[in-house]
Amino acid sequence: MRDASPSPDRHELAVPSVAISDARDSLDGPDDLDQGIVMDGASNIVPTDANGLAFSRSAEQVLNIVWIGLLPQADLRAAG
Numbered sequence: 001m002r003d004a005s006p007s008p009d010r011h012e013l014a015v016p017s018v019a020i021s022d023a024r025d026s027l028d029g030p031d032d033l034d035q036g037i038v039m040d041g042a043s044n045i046v047p048t049d050a051n052g053l054a055f056s057r058s059a060e061q062v063l064n065i066v067w068i069g070l071l072p073q074a075d076l077r078a079a080g
Contacts, residue, residue, distance in 0.1 A: 014038035
């Protein structure tokens with residue numbers, strides 16, 4: 001039997017996705033490398049830059065997000 005509960009509206013998901021995006025972006029460095037799932041009122045399934053290239057992060061940026069910025073810089077250099 002199919003679930004009768006309504007699916008969430010994309011605008012309901014916009015606010016939390018932007019909050020998560022902003023949190024990741026605050027940890028990965030000074031560049032704006034993150035976007036929410038809704039941008040300018042439209043779906044944003046594959047976040048890209050102005051040239052249509054998907055964003056990428058260095059190992060250091062990913063580790064900084066994973067460890068919520070708590071990993072000492074010396075450890076980041078050793079992990080890269």
